[in-house]
Amino acid sequence: MTQASATGRAGRRRHDREIIALALPAFGALVAEPLFILADSAIVGHLGTAQLAGLGVASTLLATAVSVFVFLAYATTAAVARRVGAGDLGAAIRQGMDGIWLALLLGCAVIAVTLPTAPALVGLFGASDTVAPYAITYLRISSLGIPPMLVVLAATGVLRGLQDTRTPLRVAVGGFMANAVLNVVLVYGADMGIAGSAWGTVIAQCGMAAVYLVVVVRGARRHGASLRPDAAGIRASAQAGVPLLVRTLSLRAILMIATAVAARLGDADVAAHQIVLSLWSLLAFALDAIAIAGQAIIGRYLGAGDSQGAREACRRMVEWGIAAGIALGLLVVLARPLLLPLFTGDASVREAAFPALIVIALAQPLCGVVFVLDGVLMGAGDGPYLAWAMLATLAVFTPVALLVPAMGGGLTALWGAMTLMMAVRMLTLWWRARSGRWIVTGATR
Template sequence: MRVGGESRLGRVPATPVPADPAGTRREILRLAVPAFLALVAEPLFLLADSAVVGHLGVAQLAGLGVASSVLLTAAGVFVFLAYGTTSVVARHLGAGSPRDAVAAGLDGLWLSLVLGAAAAVAVAVPAAWWAGRFGAGDAAVEQAATYLRVAALGLPGMLVVLAVTGVLRGLQDTRTPLITSVAGFTGNIALNVLFVYGLGWGIAGSAWGTVLAQTGMAVALVVVVLRAARRLGAPMRPHPYGVLRAAVGGVPLLVRTLALRAATLVTTAVAARYGDDALAAHQVVLTVWSFLAFALDALAIAAQAMTGRSLGAGDVDGARSVAATVARWGVVSGVVTGVVVLAVAPVAGRAFSSDPQVVGAAAGAFVAVAVSQWLSGYVFVVDGVLMGAGDTVWLAVAMVAALVVWAPLVLLLSRSGAALPGGFGHELAGLWVWFGAGFMALRAVGLWWRFRGDGWAVTGARR
């Protein structure tokens, strides 16, 4: 890959976002389509695990739900490695400093290795304790602990993938992560089937398949970035000040992500109160919801890269053009995906479980997800615009405020039983109604208020 020119891996432009609306739309699609396909491949890791493990039994699927919540939290809290790096790298690229762009990205890579090793230890050693925090049955807890002990080994690879993907997105390259994601997903499916069914390793086999696939992806992406750094003469050794700056700059996004993960953990904890069947169904719905979130996030990724590049070049009008376009597209995409979910809601659960109780509980929750998808489309995309602008402190404050208002209310209502509506056939559906109409709505209002103002559009190589 060559920054600012042609390569085997594609073109990485170092020019401002096109000024004309048609050019802006083409540029968004150029980045968003590969990003969409890559993001679809990422949650397919969990979808594949759920499909393979689900047919082992309810306890295994419920255990995977608990373990996945822990792992997604452990990896998800460090998503700033991708989002923050994209903004910083894109701003340097827009300012005409590709060497500084890659150097900043390498600081994030070194940071990801340190954080990944620490996270692996923090998850693997007390795996049984983590598994028991959700109130699931003994059988589900045992399965969750087994999965966690193995899957924690993949956390360093997961975080490296996040960091390097962020570097490439900032360099306006979304095709390389796509190629890597497709290869990783394909390998993950093959390894899952081999280990779980061929070798009879059960839920541990699914965890091993994911670990090996994620680690392979990390190695491949690191090779790509190191080659770019060598060509540009960027320093490849860890620079303490740069790594520290990357860590400090990521704190607001860490806070934002912790608040988001806390919201999903609250929903999992409430679902566990309804029994293992409801918890297993919740795992299915949460997996699909995460899949849809990643799919909608493709527009947000394009917005991050283009907004950061425009503001780095001092082009506020270009940034606003991108923001307005992706906001509209986000709502439309949410409507389309919502219609699809509504159409498959009655039967979607059968792909993950043959238990009629699990399938029935999931069906009602899917309807609730479908109704709120247009709102999710707006939230994910505008969130990406503000990340690309580096407006991370405001994002952190807004996310925490939404959680503080929503979480106590939903926990209180769930304890009263009847207060969570089951209008779609199950209490789990009521929980997802409150998540969409409560938490996501609060986020939408806050993002809309910030988006319509001028405080986020700060120009320069650094915010």
């Protein structure tokens, strides 16, 4: 074995250890988050159909609001990781505090909008007179939990940037358990109905935010970082988040267009689409965990001025993405006879979903590359390019998807269009990664 090959193998093992150490806890935290809604649905569902429908409407609005601000985690991770790589932990935590203050401001703004407009927002979903009161009640109470939830996003970004994904996992698991217990006690023990579920979730979210703040404040005091709000820092955090906000909104638009097209295909197709989309989203959690590791690792290398290390880490993470995608694709193919009966007993729905599942299985290696490169460029702080690339992807996907029903295509054709969308994303991300223009070293970009 030559010295070069031995060095290369040692480098790959080092990257593998880093990726595993960050990705596994990140995956656990990602999976724990949607369990909040799952627990609420299971508990509220026993109150009645109207209450469950009201929860469905309100939780969709809340999930959309929170997902729009996911840039608080992504942008903070990249900025903090750069400071860590530069060896300035005090500045890293100070950067994170700017993101947390921005999260509080945005959360308060969302409350100010949501409380008076809750009936109108619920009305957009066409909720019946029976369902609407429950949806409004849940939405108004749960909106009080948006500031702590956004703080959780920003603080999660701080800890990821500090190369710590274990604490977010512990907090997510603890928050899920507290939410489940509080929901049971308030909904049934205190006989508060759907309002009890909302209050239980708010209390759990406040508890999670409090734990994060304790961790971050301790770190700030240890390294002499100021906790006071800094207008310039908050403004810089907001500016860094705008491109990622555009990226997120473009992605949400793609998913909404896909669902709207599926609805035009027929009841069986839209039901099958919901099943396929849910499984696609679940698979995305596993791939996103590698992307989160990429954000933290790439930011640290660039902050340390190690462009070669960043390139090698990027290459290794792409290999991980492809391998994970192949494994997930095979899992879907092997498990498909068992998966569909879990969701529906309708033969027509299963028939529509079956070939679409094959399409998403075949596309998983492609998805693995997309998620990883997305994380790499986020870690590099290359938000403006990600925004333009996603807008271009939206522009390509929209006419193709809208042509599916016009050309007599079914759900399989729609998911073919979704795969085309991922292919366009891969091409734009791969081109950027190969160009090396994302490699900008230093404590700030």
